[in-house]
Amino acid sequence: MFDKRVVERLEDCEGDFFVACSFVSIEDGFQWAFVGVYGPNLDVERRSMWEELAGILKWWELPSCLAGDFNVSRFPSERGAALLVEAADMGDPDAQYELGCRLRVENNHVQSDQQAFYYLEKAVDQLHPGALYLLGAVYLTGDCVRKDIASALWCFHRASEKGHSGAAIAYGSLLLRGAQVPESLMKFGSRSSSAKARNSAESPVMDPVEMAKKQFQIAATAGCDLGLKWLDRLEEEEKRLLAG
Template identity: 60%
Template structure:
């Protein structure tokens, strides 16, 4: 405020208006940062309380009175975070999730659903994923599949790993949408890159099946040689093609160039192996089984060659 009063005393009108705008903008940004920081502190406090509840809830009743102090701390913390910064989507998400998941005094599922919808519409990927999961339920009175698909796609646009994995499963099975193997592979790949073990296993296992088994079409020999078949089968429409798949210019019929292209494209088996290794690093036993299966296949091929 002192800065503003000093600027108002400057003789040059344009200069003092410029300084006034700058000072107000700085103060507004500073205030937003301060509110956001305080809100995140409240959210962290509430999250810690929920973590403590999750740690012991399997060994007691969900309505156990000993959990009430933690419920109260979490609820009040998230509410305070919303009071401090009403635009904070994380506070809405956690408070909404709390109303939907836990049986605490005052829990209300409609309130939780409304908070999740607000957070999702404001662009929070966790809320979008949570809504997508909860809307995908069998309910004869409510047709919610398309709405669930809408929120899942919104979360996938922000590369949410859980949403990418679930949407990949939807595309793979053709549940409520047209079956789309390339899109399923793209979703699994993005989720695997974010550390999702299940998506890594799904992506690797689908790669091992190959394009012929996945979509029922047989790519041309030229398409296999120059990589176009791999691109069309393994990359979602609109996705960026890896550089190593497009190093050479397509369309040439030179056998020498075609051989170079084959060498530049990483084998689907190698890609799958890398995915299974990522899954094992994340603690997934299924990834280890797939690695063992690959080793067995490799030994059988070596024995057959001998």
């Protein structure tokens, strides 16, 4: 499959729509990843493909090459765009999310980005989990909007509540990196704490590691392999600290 004199395979991962391997170059130690993709034909399944790809790229955080058959049309006009736009304008959150996704990936025009953001926000208003996750990613990267980590965390949190595994992974990862949880989410967390904590004069201390664990458990429960890997990594780190 690959020349072991040139690269060494570090890790591999298989999803429903991809097979991925991470490598290190023998000559200079450069680490990178290759992801082979075969996209589904159904739009509802294609959302899962994008979420899977986002998850594996977030897990490794390496320069990556993606190749394969994505089964994605270049322009909305190629596939019933008129019906999709009509449904989105009538307030269907699934249609709003689908249209926002298509406008985001199908061309690089500024106007298209603005339209995509418009439809995604409409879907977010109805707490569509996929739209919440994608909008969180937009806020996290500052792509076409001002970078806003607090808003990204809020979006990931609400999507995670609805069982979105990609949002749970992103939320947990940010917590482990020291991202400050917005006060609104802190208050939400305190309402779900024990009666003793609610009656305490002091606000309950929220451990970011424990919060992250809960997010990875959500992802694992949803069948996300990356959620299990994060939980295993945290367990190994805890054992290492206890042994030290």
